[in-house]
């Protein structure tokens with residue numbers, strides 16, 4: 001099942017509290033792209049454009065957002081490939097940070113990747129992004145590689161920045177095992 005289809009089904013969930021904030025999770029849709037791309041430009045020094053988001057949706061990536069009282073506070077994109085998944089985007093608006101939203105979406109992506117059969121989950125992060133790295137390490141990601149001069153500089157004239165590649169192994173999802181066993185005639 002493409003990750004995007006999975007997202008569309010799973011995201012039909014009621015709102016959930018994250019540290020007291022009632023968050024409604026749903027798939028990112030075409031109609032969100034202008035607004036989310038504007039947030040993206042505020043959040044990132046090398047932001048995704050509307051076209052990047054559109055291409056990602058067209059490729060079947062799982063893109064979702066969390067909103068509270070109609071305002072988007074957190075969004076992200078997960079790509080699924082055979083046996084593995086990669087978080088392509090994870091963003092929280094500045095005034096909603098350190099309230100557990102980044103962690104909540106990261107855990108949703110871990111859960112989605114497992115359910116979709118991935119055995120490991122990757123991501124890339126700027127070496128200087130110590131806050132994000134702290135979050136990823138706290139959630140079981142380990143540093144596995146470094147890509148030199150991978151990111152454009154944050155400020156004009158500064159050198160390009162290295163990326164850290166991080167990986168988290170995923171435990172098999174027991175409910176998926178049952179489904180596969182039934183499909184294979186083993187149960």
Ligand SMILES: CC(C)(COP(=O)(O)OP(=O)(O)OC[C@H]1O[C@@H](n2cnc3c(N)ncnc32)[C@H](O)[C@@H]1OP(=O)(O)O)[C@@H](O)C(=O)NCCC(=O)NCCS
Nearest residue numbers: 090091092097098099100101102103124125131132134135
């Ligand atoms: C990185 C980011 C997604 C974290 O989201 P968040 O909602 O602020 O993070 P959470 O509140 O879920 O943090 C969970 C834990 O991660 C760690 N953490 C998160 N941000 C941190 C920071 N700036 N400094 C140190 N630790 C941090 C802490 O351990 C934190 O737990 P605590 O608040 O109980 O101490 C958010 O800061 C962001 O969107 N940054 C800009 C975009 C970005 O860098 N995205 C990642 C690109 S790879």
